[in-house]
Amino acid sequence: MNLIVVGASYKTTPVAMLETLAVPAADLTNTLDQLVAQPYVREAVIVSTCNRVEIYAAVSGFHGGLTDICSVLGERAGRAPAELANHLYVHHDAAAVEHAFRVATGLDSMVIGEAQILGQLRDAYHAATESDTAGRTLHELMQQALRVGKRAHAETGIDRAGQSVVTAALDIAASHFAGGLTDRPALVVGAGAMGALSVATLSRLGVGPVSVTNRGADRANRLAAAYGATAAPIADLPRLLSEADLVIAATASTEPVLTRATVEAALPGRSTPLVLLDLAVPRDVEPEVAGLPGVVVVDIDTLAAELRSGQHAADEAAVQDIVETEVEAFVGWLRGADVAPTVAALRTRADEVVAAELGRLRQRRPELTEEQRAEVAHAVHRVVRRLLHSPTVRVRQLAAEPGGDQYAALMRQLFDLEVPQTALADDVPPLGEPR
DSSP states (O other): OEEEEEEEETTTSOHHHHHHHOOOHHHHHHHHHHHHTSSSEEEEEEEEETTEEEEEEEESSHHHHHHHHHHHHHHHHTSOHHHHGGGOEEEETHHHHHHHHHHHHTTTSSSTTOSHHHHHHHHHHHHHHHTTOOOHHHHHHHHHHHHHHHHHHHHSSHHHHOOOHHHHHHHHHHTTSTTOSTTOOEEEEOOSHHHHHHHHHHHHHTOOSEEEEESSHHHHHHHHHHHTOEEEEGGGHHHHHHHOSEEEEOOOOSSOSBOHHHHHTTOTTOSSOEEEEEOOSSOSBOGGGGGSTTEEEEOHHHHHHHHOOOOOHHHHHHHHHHHHHHHHHHHHHHHHHHHHHHHHHHHHHHHHHHHHHHHHHHHHOTTSOHHHHHHHHHHHHHHHHHHHHHHHHHHHHHHTSTTTHHHHHHHHHHTTOOOOTTOOOTTSOOTTSOO
16 A cells, blocks of 8 residues: 655645645535545545645555546646646655655644644544545554644744744734734634634734624624624625725635625725735635735735745754654554555465365374364464564564565565455554554
8 A cells, every 4th residue: 555645735836726726625525535436546635725735645556546636636626637747746655654744743834833734634634534535544644643743832842933824924914004903903704714713813913893704694703702803794895895904815715705896896095005815725815906006915825935934943853853753653654554464464375275284184194083183283383373473573574664665565476475455454553552
């Protein structure tokens, strides 16, 4: 079984392309089902956030699995797989494990060390579990990634570097107002996870008054009540825009919510700029809005360009050390899990040979008593177990070392063993338990 990650992020892909690949919550189950229905894909987890779309998969063949995943992504984006190639990154086996752990710790985030990705990774894992598309390999990978992420935040100062995407965007927004954001009227469009984080952050920073609008009025009402904000119907969006200096758009809409016509209607009579923070993928703000006078649009591309810095290098190095240690341990487990079906097949083959030979002995020596036959059978089984013990223990040890995947293949060739590609060893304990 091969572990593979195929993805696109703010590092490799413009927002216009990234938003075509985004998988809304409503499409998540169908897309997961579509992935595992492919010939080579056995397990799948989808991580789709405002700045990344990644497929974590266990595949029966690397090239076949890559082709299957790119086909699904291409169909989703309405583009040929070859057109996507320059925007996708691919990680395989150990590199895939390292990427997962870097994502979980926030090292791969737009804002280094941000903790929000850990919750997004957990949500992606739970969605795959509910859809029954995460098998043994991805269960172990996701659970360990979450543990590594928590360890990084507990044992290092990466939290000092980390901030949410919302906080980072607000820092940029503050530079466009004399006196900063305090007491600036703000509007949050969307009452999902990002919208809730936005309202909470605005409240903490003293921005306000804050209004919240959402297509579902109930969610907007609950969110506003929790933070002393004001909820308003989505139909009041033109009025709300005209009253706000700062707007955070974070909906799950597949079409722009803030069109040029809607924003333009809110501009007459303004004495301050209108700053729009578009934290959604696909984008909530129509691209043409950026050309309007007096309007500042900060989207994911803008954040990516402005937030990279060389600060907090020591914390990042400490987290990277944790990642490397954990990758080595997990890859050892992964290789052990890969060789286990081969070891089981060898033991089964040995039992079959012993049974066949004892059957022949019964035919050739019918005069033996049952007690004598039992003693012979016991002796033969002991000899076989002793002969197999050292090589099977050693092959497990070798398999956990770099390049260890070759030993399972070599054992299959030497003993002419047939092991199904999809086989998983039931006798391999979860990572961290005694082997």
